Amino acid sequence: MSQRAAPRTTTGQWVGRIAGPVVAALVYFIPSGLHAIPGMGHRPAAAAAVAAWMALWWFTEAAPMGWTALLPLVLFPALGVFGDGGVLVAVGRSAQPFVDPYIFLFMGGMALGAALEQWGLHRRIALLIMRAIGTGPQRLLFGMLAATAAVSLWISNTATSVMMVPIGMALIAQLEASEGRQLRHFGAALMLAVAYGSNVGGVGTKIGSPTNSVFAGVVSRRFGADVGFVEYMVAALPFVLLFLPLAWAVLWRWGRKDRLGPGQGGDVIARELAQLGPMSSGERVVGGVFLVAAVLWIFGDPLRALLAPPVARAFDGFKLAGKHYEAAVAIVGALVLVAVGRLSFAALRRVPWDTLLLLGGGFALAAGIEASGLSSWLITRLSGLESLHGLAQHAVVASATIVLSAIASNTATVNVMLNVLPASRPLLAVSTFAASCDFALPAGTPPNAIVFGSGYVRLPVMMKAGLLLDVLAAAALTVYGYAWVRWVLP
Known part of the structure; x- marks a missing residue:
């Protein structure tokens, strides 16, 4: 019985495997505003380093997404993201999101x-x-x-x-x-x-x-x-x-x-x-x-x-x-x-159980970003977004999420976007909806890839219809978020 050949590792995946830890080290060791947050020490930089590593591996698919989601279990306790309290406490706080309801x-x-x-x-x-x-x-x-x-x-x-x-x-x-x-x-x-x-x-x-x-x-x-x-x-x-x-x-x-x-x-x-x-x-x-x-x-x-x-x-x-x-x-x-x-x-x-690891990793990343003080630092840096008119805020968030989801999975996109956006439930919701609205490329979502393999869909056709729908989705979510979501999810 012949065995199916393992998929070859692409150049992008190799680049991602190297870039993930390298960029994380640069974020952690190079002095920056992350090291100057009063009372937080190195913790914001440590959380940012892990977030950068995970984002790069998710976006480049350098490793199985479930494996990448496990990085906080090791790196958060090792880098002291949760502060003083002992290794066992840090491991527990890193693992708790993986059993979230x-x-x-x-x-x-x-x-x-x-x-x-x-x-x-x-x-x-x-x-x-x-x-x-x-x-x-x-x-x-x-x-x-x-x-x-x-x-x-x-x-x-x-x-x-x-x-x-x-x-x-x-x-x-x-x-x-x-x-x-x-x-x-x-x-x-x-x-x-x-x-x-x-x-x-x-x-x-x-x-x-x-x-x-x-x-x-x-x-x-x-x-x-x-x-x-x-x-x-x-x-x-x-x-x-x-x-x-x-x-x-x-x-x-x-x-x-x-x-x-x-x-x-x-x-x-x-x-x-x-x-x-x-x-x-x-x-x-x-x-x-x-x-x-x-x-x-x-x-x-x-x-x-x-x-x-x-x-x-x-x-x-x-x-x-x-x-x-x-x-x-x-x-x-x-x-x-x-x-x-x-x-x-x-x-x-047949159920994709590794998706549960991906969810847990996203929750663990969010917990580390908040506990380390990185979330407060990010919010101050994104204050320019909050100063915009509400309609413009929704337009920026919807458009940025749709663009990002074209090159990364929708789950990876949301795990990153929801942890850097301001604390606004309507904006978080609009970003979540937008992550499912990339229609232009076969790699955007698994359904796009599946129908592309049917033989009836050519890339120019998908791009022509999909790009128009991407623009319509961004416009629709801008109006929808401002006119509806911010009232039902204040």
């Missing part, structure tokens, strides 16, 4: 998503949405966007795009057969709808993308208050609903060049649904558990108020915060599915 919320959310995938329920939901929207060319394109985004609200963007690409390919093949010609433009538009729907849909819920959990964790640490499940959806979901029609309009400008007739897309959807057959008992159980979890999240505040007193009595005054409640719902839901045999260990093995 938001880690468990995302863990449970991924497990629930794995159950949806195991039983094919996510595929059935997507097909039903597409059938309901319609099968004419324009409706079919919007249906692909909407169905993909709806599924991506609850499972990973990558898994969503992997599932939707075969459906899109089957639709294209059927349309080409009925038209008797290759549909180069509409085929590209339909494939890009999968990528863009996956990216935008992931913005809408706290479990839709790792970036959202990073945002919730950073806000919890910097402000001492949780962003509830419904509170997050109220801030984020309207953007998804507003941006999908913009994405459809841009893609239809390209797709309509093939001048399609009514087509036979409905036949493909009907055939795919027929292959799924009647809803199985496994689908019904998984759907029921997922629905119960969603209801418990949505009505979390009143239910948590009822549970808080008995929990405090049972656990010596433990304060049941929103993040504890939401994480418990996710974990219990996943355990129930395992217990009743509706979530297999094979499905769980």
Whole structure:
């Protein structure tokens, strides 16, 4: 049996491996304003050095992202980022973010998503949405966007795009057969709808993308208050609903060049649904558990108020915060599915567990930056941003995040941006949303790369449509952040 060759290390990765520790040493040892913060000694410079090292390795993918996320466990105690208190205390403070409740919320959310995938329920939901929207060319394109985004609200963007690409390919093949010609433009538009729907849909819920959990964790640490499940959806979901029609309009400008007739897309959807057959008992159980979890999240505040007193009595005054409640719902839901045999260990093995390390590393980095005094220093240096008009602030943050996410993963982008921006929940939220809005390059997000491999999407096409959407996303987030987010997340 042949073995798959290991991917070759690129020049950029080699440069990143060397540049990370070198730049960290320069930041730490060269005298600067970081060494002159009263009462902090070398700690701000140490935190900045580790942040620079992690950022360079994340951006260049010099090492697996989960490995890079573990650097604070070693470097923060070694460099005394948390001050005096002993090595064991420093190790404990460095490790604590890796067991943050938001880690468990995302863990449970991924497990629930794995159950949806195991039983094919996510595929059935997507097909039903597409059938309901319609099968004419324009409706079919919007249906692909909407169905993909709806599924991506609850499972990973990558898994969503992997599932939707075969459906899109089957639709294209059927349309080409009925038209008797290759549909180069509409085929590209339909494939890009999968990528863009996956990216935008992931913005809408706290479990839709790792970036959202990073945002919730950073806000919890910097402000001492949780962003509830419904509170997050109220801030984020309207953007998804507003941006999908913009994405459809841009893609239809390209797709309509093939001048399609009514087509036979409905036949493909009907055939795919027929292959799924009647809803199985496994689908019904998984759907029921997922629905119960969603209801418990949505009505979390009143239910948590009822549970808080008995929990405090049972656990010596433990304060049941929103993040504890939401994480418990996710974990219990996943355990129930395992217990009743509706979530297999094979499905769980396919979950990208290294994402949890990435989240923990981001939280650990945030904790070190704050404890060292570096966050206060950064805020003073970014005072120019706070002096701008609110609209301009949102424009700068949205644009900078979108540009950065074009060359780095959205999670790495958020881990860096949220730790250097001023303490403003609306700006942090806008940066989080913007990190999922790079549409121009295959390397921008995994869904972009997946549809690029379909053969229907050429780089000039993706860049032409994607750059326009990048600009529209920056403009839309500027107005949306200023007009909506700053009111619901003051």
